[in-house]
Amino acid sequence: MSDTRKQAERRGRWAETFAFLYLVAKGYRPVARRLKTPVGELDLVMRRGEILAVVEVKARPSLDLAAEAISPRQWQRLMRAVEWLTAGRPALARLAIRFDAVLVSGVSIRHVKDAWRP
Numbered sequence: 001m002s003d004t005r006k007q008a009e010r011r012g013r014w015a016e017t018f019a020f021l022y023l024v025a026k027g028y029r030p031v032a033r034r035l036k037t038p039v040g041e042l043d044l045v046m047r048r049g050e051i052l053a054v055v056e057v058k059a060r061p062s063l064d065l066a067a068e069a070i071s072p073r074q075w076q077r078l079m080r081a082v083e084w085l086t087a088g089r090p091a092l093a094r095l096a097i098r099f100d101a102v103l104v105s106g107v108s109i110r111h112v113k114d115a116w117r118p
Contacts, residue, residue, distance in 0.1 A: 015059035016043055019102035022109055028053065031092070037084045040077040044102075045085065052095040054082050056115075059104040066103035067112070075099060075116040 001009075020033060028046035035042040044055035056078060060066035078099060086093040101115040 011059050015104040016057045019057045037081045039084055040081040042081050052097050053100045055100045057102045063103045063105045063110050079118050
């Protein structure tokens with residue numbers, strides 16, 4: 001793995017940890033972190049009340065660039081991964097599913113609730 005790729009991987013892991021701690025502080029409970037499924041990886045799956053928040057985390061030099069980094073194709077992949085996650089898990093399947101984004105730039109963070117709807 002190149003140094004650039006290693007650095008991007010470290011930045012991504014740091015952003016995911018930052019986002020995780022931020023959401024926990026806002027009252028979300030963790031369901032899964034960095035969950036690899038046969039159809040894609042879910043960065044964070046968090047629960048708050050009757051909402052299952054599927055969270056895509058993006059770290060970029062600016063919050064606007066982070067927002068632009070999430071493609072429609074990526075949201076579709078996340079939707080398939082959530083379908084896989086909830087299949088056979090009635091406790092999760094009965095919750096309202098919401099697709100959120102957490103955008104990170106340095107120590108700035110923005111939680112975008114309901115960032116995408118299927």
